[in-house]
Amino acid sequence: xxxxxxxxxxxxxxxxxxxxxxxxxxxxxxxxxxxxxxxxxxxxxxxxxxxxxxxxxxxxxxxxxxxxxxxxxxxxxxxxxxxxxxxxxxxxxxxxxxxxxxxxxxxxxxxxxxxxxxxxxxxxxxxxxxxxxxxxxxxxxxxxxxxxxxxxxxxxxxxxxxxxxxxxxxxxxxxxxxxxxxxxxxxxxxxxxxxxxxxxxxxxxxxxxxxxxxxxxxxxxxxxxxxxxxxxxxxxxxxxxxxxxxxxxxxxxxxxxxxxxxxxxxxx
Numbered sequence: 001x002x003x004x005x006x007x008x009x010x011x012x013x014x015x016x017x018x019x020x021x022x023x024x025x026x027x028x029x030x031x032x033x034x035x036x037x038x039x040x041x042x043x044x045x046x047x048x049x050x051x052x053x054x055x056x057x058x059x060x061x062x063x064x065x066x067x068x069x070x071x072x073x074x075x076x077x078x079x080x081x082x083x084x085x086x087x088x089x090x091x092x093x094x095x096x097x098x099x100x101x102x103x104x105x106x107x108x109x110x111x112x113x114x115x116x117x118x119x120x121x122x123x124x125x126x127x128x129x130x131x132x133x134x135x136x137x138x139x140x141x142x143x144x145x146x147x148x149x150x151x152x153x154x155x156x157x158x159x160x161x162x163x164x165x166x167x168x169x170x171x172x173x174x175x176x177x178x179x180x181x182x183x184x185x186x187x188x189x190x191x192x193x194x195x196x197x198x199x200x201x202x203x204x205x206x207x208x209x210x211x212x213x214x215x216x217x218x219x220x221x222x223x224x225x226x227x228x229x230x231x232x233x234x235x236x237x238x239x240x241x242x243x244x245x246x247x248x249x250x251x252x253x254x255x256x257x258x259x260x261x262x263x264x265x266x267x268x
Contacts, residue, residue: 032143033088037062037088037090039060039061039086039088039146040059040060040061040086041059041219041225042179042182042219042226043055043178043182044056044178044216045084045162045177045178046194046203046211047160047162047200047203047208048194048200049201049203049205051154051235052082052162053212054150054212054235055074055233056073056085056086057227057229057230057231058072058229058230059071059226061225064225066227070229072245074233077103077127078121078122079121080154080235081127081235082152082233082235082241083131083152084150085147086148086149086150086180087179088146088147091147094145095145095147098134099127103122106122123153124154124163125155125156126156128151128163131151132165135149135165135166135167138167139167139168144167145167148164148166150177152235161173162174164179175194175195175196175200176190176193178190180225181222181225181226185222186215186218189214190211190215193207193211216230216247216249217249230247230249231245231246232244232247
């Protein structure tokens with residue numbers, strides 16, 4: 001019996017000629033991702049007096065095709081950190097597994113008590129620093145993770161924290177942040193509501209949620225890679241993370257089109 005799998009069920013060499021075994025021998029080359037295939041678009045976030053609000057739609061596009069309409073791009077890390085992923089979905093899944101392993105290692109140490117684990121729980125600033133190192137390492141290997149990530153939550157002093165890291169390992173922090181097309185369409189709205197750090201103290205949770213909803217509405221109308229179903233999370237002092245993954249914009253989104261005159265066969 002031939003115990004080599006490449007020989008199972010193939011024709012005899014003496015009848016059809018020798019079989020080409022070249023495909024079984026890798027050439028040693030290593031290929032990296034050159035461009036993302038299935039991608040998510042904008043993630044937006046804004047700080048308010050006692051926390052941070054973050055949102056991202058649930059669409060993953062296959063090129064220009066709106067292919068997957070139920071992809072959750074917000075990830076809760078622990079009781080005070082949420083991450084929002086833009087960019088390649090497969091790299092997002094890789095980072096999700098990496099962070100899950102990190103969470104298990106940090107939170108379920110057999111040598112520490114439950115109170116000790118809670119005290120040394122990774123905060124948003126810690127996690128942002130960790131992700132910056134991971135992204136920069138992959139970039140230095142010329143094999144980047146094609147993502148732009150927003151890290152929101154509370155820092156070590158229980159203050160609102162909002163920062164971003166991209167595929168180059170570049171980091172940035174501001175009262176309002178957005179990735180993808182949201183950096184062009186949503187940021188003007190966010191900055192009008194919260195122009196600087198001083199304005200954060202005057203921003204309430206209700207106003208922050210309202211401006212984020214308005215931005216998601218604008219992105220649905222203006223961004224071809226967005227849909228009307230999105231996820232939203234609120235991280236607030238002394239409260240559990242509130243994460244809702246099936247928020248919906250108004251049902252009659254395009255009803256205003258009936259009032260547009262001057263095109264087609266409409267009767268004025």
